[in-house]
Amino acid sequence: MLTERVKAALLTGGFTFPPLKITVNLSPSDLQKNGSHFDLPIALSIALQKEGADFGDTYFFGELGLDGSLKESADIFPLLLSLKNRGLVERAMVPKASLARLSLIPGIEYIGVETLAEAIALLKGERPAEPTPPATIAGERMRIDGVEYYWRAEYPEDFADVKGQEVAKRAALIAAAGMHNLLLEGSPGSGKSMIAKRLRYILPPMRLSEILQATQYAILGGETPTFAPVRPFRSPHHSASKPSVFGGGSGSRARIGEVALAHLGELFFDEFPHFQKSVLEALREPLQDHRVLISRVNAKVAYETRFLFVAAQNPCPCGNLLSDRHPCRCTELEIKRYQNRISEPLLDRIELYVQMRESDPEAQPSVDSATMHRKVIDAFARQMVRGQRHPNGKLDEREIETYCRLDEAAEEALLKAVRHFGLTHRSVANVKKVARTVADLEGAETIGKRHILEALGFRRRG
Known part of the structure; x- marks a missing residue:
């Protein structure tokens, strides 16, 4: 249980509980809360209550072991990423073992600690915090x-x-x-x-x-x-x-x-x-x-x-x-x-x-796959250079009109296909998106007739 873990960690660190009942309020009360990442902030609140410590805008995450050590918790990464995407967190104290993955999330200053005692010492100013350099992504890259x-x-x-x-x-x-x-x-x-x-x-x-x-x-x-x-x-x-x-x-x-x-x-x-x-x-x-x-x-x-x-x-x-x-x-x-x-x-x-x-x-x-992948990367780069946020297959109606421009011969070929095959509005959009990708693989700026014809050739006919 969370209560017992926190109590054991504090006792191991030399904390003496007063002869009083300690109540920790996790607000809002109507929202169900669970997860071992609450251990560290609860323990710090109890240990530093007499110090009048000001935690400022720092977030605290970590699961406590019975010996006061901080352990990794799978919930910390999605929680921090969600908070960062909403612009709510700039500084966080986390288990040192989690820094390798958490430091991939940009824009957050991390304080890595290994034990509850170390966290208390940092907050009391008894030792300086060591900055954590951002992590790097292994593999190829382009800008x-x-x-x-x-x-x-x-x-x-x-x-x-x-x-x-x-x-x-x-x-x-x-x-x-x-x-x-x-x-x-x-x-x-x-x-x-x-x-x-x-x-x-x-x-x-x-x-x-x-x-x-x-x-x-x-x-x-x-x-x-x-x-x-x-x-x-x-x-x-x-x-x-x-x-x-x-x-x-x-x-x-x-x-x-x-x-x-x-x-x-x-x-x-x-x-x-x-x-x-x-x-x-x-x-x-x-x-x-x-x-x-x-x-x-x-x-x-x-x-x-x-x-x-x-x-x-x-x-x-x-x-x-x-x-x-x-x-x-x-x-x-x-x-x-x-x-x-x-x-x-x-x-x-x-x-x-x-x-x-x-x-x-x-x-x-x-x-081979290496040759095909290089073509995919080149085509993808052309899509991003055009200002697209998503690949061609995931464009919405407005984006299709913006990025899938057809020349006159392509427009005529598509119109004939609509009349001959009875294409739905969705089918026409799909043909345009596929033709845009075919053109990107060729390095063409505008969708031509041959691109439309190849896209039509991959349609399923009932």
């Missing part, structure tokens, strides 16, 4: 308009392992460069999962604020944070429940789900049609609005969900509808029922669609 972007040029799983499937690899390149949603359909063993798992390593660079936010979400999800410029990758099983995918759980605390943990990274749904219908339909909100809202009796929590969504599916229940080597055993009704598990509104939120045939075992690797 655009005064903003640093970071990435790792490491590819544990390489596209060089994928033989053939040139169209799918081209779609993966476009998806990564603009963070566009991607659906891969093909027979078992055609390489759908291989491409999805390699895609995570060629995603665009990250700002420091994005690295911190991804780390914050990981800690809230109980994950071990990396504090590295590596975008998250989440791949829930198709049997996953709706609360585990979108967040929730019992009690008053709204727990984070897979879609929020994938924020700024990749969310991969393998065996797409086999997910629960309620999960598939609920996916429309985070794909469209880039946020998910978890409501509980005492709290409502909104998480950002700007992720790259990748789905893989077979063309039919047996998987052999597109196969040149194995006959399909499914009836027309079974195929139709299988494909109808994915609604049109959900499919309309996926910009890129590829039908994959079986791989040619004699095909030679055409491109």
Whole structure:
């Protein structure tokens, strides 16, 4: 219990409790509070109550051991980051063991302490505080308009392992460069999962604020944070429940789900049609609005969900509808029922669609991940130089009109496509965003006809 930890730590440090009852008020009283990070401020308030110590604008966080030592607490990082984003904290006393990760949060002066006794001595002025230098991000970096972007040029799983499937690899390149949603359909063993798992390593660079936010979400999800410029990758099983995918759980605390943990990274749904219908339909909100809202009796929590969504599916229940080597055993009704598990509104939120045939075992690797990643970084840099805050795939309506400018031939080609295919307003926006990324990969300032045609070629036709 918190009370016993604080009492034991104070007694170990030589503090003598007066023959009085000590009451600590954590205001506001109507807000439920929990967490071991309250140990240090409560202990300091008790130990220094007679000193009349003025804590000023310093925040205190830390879990106390029974011997008075300060331990790391997973809650400190997300709390400090949230306070900093709201402009509420400039100075904080924290466990010294936490400095390596906490010093990544800029604009905060940290005082690292190892014991309660050391914290008391610092506040009494008996010893000076040692400044903590800011931490650095390991990896490659570039600067655009005064903003640093970071990435790792490491590819544990390489596209060089994928033989053939040139169209799918081209779609993966476009998806990564603009963070566009991607659906891969093909027979078992055609390489759908291989491409999805390699895609995570060629995603665009990250700002420091994005690295911190991804780390914050990981800690809230109980994950071990990396504090590295590596975008998250989440791949829930198709049997996953709706609360585990979108967040929730019992009690008053709204727990984070897979879609929020994938924020700024990749969310991969393998065996797409086999997910629960309620999960598939609920996916429309985070794909469209880039946020998910978890409501509980005492709290409502909104998480950002700007992720790259990748789905893989077979063309039919047996998987052999597109196969040149194995006959399909499914009836027309079974195929139709299988494909109808994915609604049109959900499919309309996926910009890129590829039908994959079986791989040619004699095909030679055409491109590796390092080459693809360099193209993604160059295309991403062009987007940021234009003044975009987000990659092309995450632009809103106003931003599409600003950044996705078409030349006359492209406008005419898109208009013909609208008339011929009956494209919805969302479909037209998706085509423009994909075409903008294709143009960025070529280094073109304006979207041309060939960019529109390639974007149209990746549309799914019902």
